[in-house]
Amino acid sequence: MAKLHKYKSIVILTGAGISAESGIQTFRDQNGLWENHRLEDVATPEAFKRDPALVHQFYNMRRQQLLSEAIKPNAAHIAIAELQASHPDVFLVTQNIDNLHERAGSSHVHHMHGELLKTSCTACPHIGETLVDLSVDDLCMACGESATTRPHIVWFGEMPIEMEMIFDKLMNCDLFISIGTSGNVYPAAGFVQEARMAGAHTVELNLEPSMGSSAFAEHHHGKATDIVPQYLSKDL
């Protein structure tokens, strides 16, 4: 940890790969989520308009999996929480919609793509919480409208949450660490460029080189539960 204290402001971006060893499917690996579903059918606003029941089913299945006994935060989530506890300025932004960072002890987690355990409404600004399945029969707790409750999740074609704030953090950081993401999805895949332009040191921690690997100054490839604790405690 000590060596990371030479950095004033650290931004950490995580993707599905950090939750893989906790048992949560990634998107683009072997038997990933996009193997059994076309993202156009379950992860766009058009899909929700066209077949809300199918979209609810896709997220209900993932919510039930997330809430099952077997799913727990892993050593990589814990190592990040420990760094946040010991370093004054770490901004954790995740593309993931699971709550494993919070369950590992991270108090500030920015979910740029939303959260599986939250709901939003297509008819009003209400954001709710849910641990149960959603359906087209739900009524919005705030406006009372029916069939307007949706997962509070950013779908393809929708604007990720608080992009201004994220870009501000990237422009002012001196260390950017990307963990467990394939670099396929924008704008997250472009964060390393923003950080580099700000003069930050950039590090990729991933199972294998991502699409954006060449943009990083430093790489460590391996399983997140190995390389993340090692890197954050600076044994790497």
Ligand code: BV8
């Ligand atoms: C936007 C929530 C603009 C849903 C997600 C053409 C048409 C339309 C849009 C576009 C287009 N071209 C580009 C776009 C933009 C689009 C995009 O990037 N599309 C891609 C597919 C080309 N992006 C958007 O639409 C974004 N919005 O651009 O808005 C805008 C402007 C104005 C006004 C309005 C809008 C919104 C994107 C957000 C979509 N929602 N998630 C859900 O979760 O169901 S994205 C989804 O994929 C995930 O959330 C995740 O964030 C994202 C990326 O996946 P990864 O996390 O990287 O996971 P992946 O499986 O890909 O990789 C896992 C990695 O982990 C691998 O590298 C693997 O090696 C590694 N790994 C595996 N195991 C381990 C490991 N590493 C370490 N240890 C291990 N054990």
